Amino acid sequence: MERGEGMELAEKVKQLPTSSGVYIFKDTAGEIIYVGKAKNLRSRVRSYFGEAAAQSPKVDAIQRLAVDLEYILTATEVEALLLEGQLIKKHRPRYNVLLKDDKDYPYIKLNLASDYPRLEVVRKLSRDKARYFGPYPNSGVVNDTLKLAKKLFPLRTCSDFRGKSRPCLNFHIRRCLAPCQGKVSAEDYRSMVDQVILFLEGRHQELEANLHAQMSEAADNLNFEKAAELRNQLAALAKLTAPQRIVTNQRWNLDVLAVDAGAELAAAQLLKVRGGKVLGNEYHGFEQLELADAGEAISAFIRDYYAEASLLPREILVSLLPEDTEALEEWLSSLRQGPVSLRAPQRGEKRLLLDMARANLASHMEADLREQRESREQGKAVLEQLAGALGLDRLPFRMECYDISHFQGSQTVASMVVFEHGRPARGDYRRFKIRDIVGPDDFASMAQVIRRRFEAAREGREGFNRLPGLVVVDGGKGQLSAALEQLEALGYGDINIVSLAKREEEVFVPGKSNPLLLDRDDPALKLLQQIRDEAHRFAISYHRRLRAKETLVSELEGIPGVGTA
Numbered sequence: 084m085e086r087g088e089g090m091e092l093a094e095k096v097k098q099l100p101t102s103s104g105v106y107i108f109k110d111t112a113g114e115i116i117y118v119g120k121a122k123n124l125r126s127r128v129r130s131y132f133g134e135a136a137a138q139s140p141k142v143d144a145i146q147r148l149a150v151d152l153e154y155i156l157t158a159t160e161v162e163a164l165l166l167e168g169q170l171i172k173k174h175r176p177r178y179n180v181l182l183k184d185d186k187d188y189p190y191i192k193l194n195l196a197s198d199y200p201r202l203e204v205v206r207k208l209s210r211d212k213a214r215y216f217g218p219y220p221n222s223g224v225v226n227d228t229l230k231l232a233k234k235l236f237p238l239r240t241c242s243d244f245r246g247k248s249r250p251c252l253n254f255h256i257r258r259c260l261a262p263c264q265g266k267v268s269a270e271d272y273r274s275m276v277d278q279v280i281l282f283l284e285g286r287h288q289e290l291e292a293n294l295h296a297q298m299s300e301a302a303d304n305l306n307f308e309k310a311a312e313l314r315n316q317l318a319a320l321a322k323l324t325a326p327q328r329i330v331t332n333q334r335w336n337l338d339v340l341a342v343d344a345g346a347e348l349a350a351a352q353l354l355k356v357r358g359g360k361v362l363g364n365e366y367h368g369f370e371q372l373e374l375a376d377a378g379e380a381i382s383a384f385i386r387d388y389y390a391e392a393s394l395l396p397r398e399i400l401v402s403l404l405p406e407d408t409e410a411l412e413e414w415l416s417s418l419r420q421g422p423v424s425l426r427a428p429q430r431g432e433k434r435l436l437l438d439m440a441r442a443n444l445a446s447h448m449e450a451d452l453r454e455q456r457e458s459r460e461q462g463k464a465v466l467e468q469l470a471g472a473l474g475l476d477r478l479p480f481r482m483e484c485y486d487i488s489h490f491q492g493s494q495t496v497a498s499m500v501v502f503e504h505g506r507p508a509r510g511d512y513r514r515f516k517i518r519d520i521v522g523p524d525d526f527a528s529m530a531q532v533i534r535r536r537f538e539a540a541r542e543g544r545e546g547f548n549r550l551p552g553l554v555v556v557d558g559g560k561g562q563l564s565a566a567l568e569q570l571e572a573l574g575y576g577d578i579n580i581v582s583l584a585k586r587e588e589e590v591f592v593p594g595k596s597n598p599l600l601l602d603r604d605d606p607a608l609k610l611l612q613q614i615r616d617e618a619h620r621f622a623i624s625y626h627r628r629l630r631a632k633e634t635l636v637s638e639l640e641g642i643p644g645v646g647t648a
Contacts, residue, residue, distance in 0.1 A: 102123070109150065110148045145178065190216060195276070202233070235316060236275055295317065339354040343445070351444070400433055403427060481508075481551045498513075498622035529558065550575070559589070566582075
C-alpha cells in the first residue's frame, strides 16, 4: 500500500499511477471514509477534485472531508473490484454502500458424494462435491422450496440411513424410496436426483419433458405402475408451478435487478425469470446509506450477491448500468465459465420485466420505510422514558454496554455491544482480551476495557470515533466506580453512565448511594436488561471460543510427535 507520507493530498493525486487499483480516502482522524476502484487510478481520483467534477452530495462530502489518500495497485480491474469489496466489508466506510450482511443467507445443499443424497439447509458454502442452490433471502423461502421438492421427489430425509432394521414412516406414505432397505437402486435414485437438480435450478420445462419421456418409456415396457407414478408426478409438478406468473412467451432465463437509493433507505429487488416464469422475487436492503447512489448500489449488490450464488444466468437486466459494467461482466463470466452480460433495456418485453421489478421494489420500500419510522418512534418513546428515569439531559440514541467474562480468573474477556435508537447495531460490537490481570478481578478488568475503548476514541482510531450518549456496565457499585474513574481520567466525564446489577436488577447512578429500583414492567428497565443480556451473551460466546481453542491446543500437545517433546 502506498501512502506518500508528508505529502499534501493534491500532490498525492498528481503522483498517482495510471494503472488499475483501489483508492482509499481518509479524514483528519485517519478514519477511512470512502473506498473506490479504478482502471486508471490517477484519472479516476482526479475526477473528484477537477473543476468539472460532478457536484453530487457524495463528491462534495469527499472534497470537504478527505485529507489523506492511500492506494493499492492491482494487476487487473477485476482484481480491483474484488479488493474494493473486501475493504468495504472490513472497514465499512461512511460513504460506501454495502449489501446487508449475507452470512445468514440459507442455501439448499445436495451432497452428490453420497450414493443416496438428501436435501438439507446450510448457512455456509463448503468446497466439497455437493451442489448448492441459493442463496435464498430468508428461511421461509428456503423451507417453502424444500416442501415443494419433497412433495415431488421422495428423497430420503434421515441424516444417517445405514444400519436401520426397517423403513421409516415416510416410505409407507410414499415420501421416501427406502434406500436404507435396498428398495431402490443407486442408478434409479441418481436419476431422481438429476430431476431434483432441474427443479431447483428452475428448469421446469426440461424437467417436464424428462418426466414425459420416462413415462412413455415405462408404458412402452408395460411397466404401468411406474408410468402411473410418473403421471402423478407430472400432475403434481403442473399444480405446484401453476401459481408462478408467466411474464413472457419467450423461454428466457435471466435475472432482473432494480435498485433505488434514497436519503433514508437503499434497497434492491431481484426477479429470477426461468423459462419465462418468475420463480423468485427477492427484496434486499443495504447498509451504510449516507449519500448512497443507485449506480454504486447496483455494483455492490452484484459483487456481494453473485459471489456466493449457485447459479448464474447469461443475462442480468439492471435498472441502471454501473460505471464498472465491463469489469463486472468479466468477473461474472469467469464465475459462470461462460458469457454473462448486463443490460439496461429501454423498450420491449425486457423493459416491461424491469418495470415489474421497479414496481415491486417501490412497494417493498414503502412498507420498509413505514416499519422503520414506526420502530424509531417506538424506540424514541422508550429512550424518553429511560432518560426520565435516569435523569439524563439528552436522549441516549447511542448506548454502549460492557460485560466481563472469565472462568476462575482465566481467559478473561470483555464485550462492548452497541444499541442505536434502542436497537442492536451489531456492526459496532467489539471484543477485548483482558491483559496483565491475574485472577478474577472484575473491577480492574472493567477499568481496563473502558480505558482501552476511550483511549481509542481519543486517538481517533477507526471504529471507536462515535461516542455514546449512555454507558451501561454490568455489575454494581464497584464496576460503576471503576468505569467512571477511567472516563473522568480520559476527559469523558460528561458521558452518562450507569450500572445494572443482575440479582435484584438494581440500577446504580454516579453520586447516589442508593440504587434505583425500576418497576419490573418498566420499558426503561427492559431496555437496560436487553442491552445487558446482549453484552453478556456476546462476552460468553467469545470466552467459550477461546476456551475451546485452548483445550484443543492442550490436547494436541499431549499427542506424541505433535505436541512438545
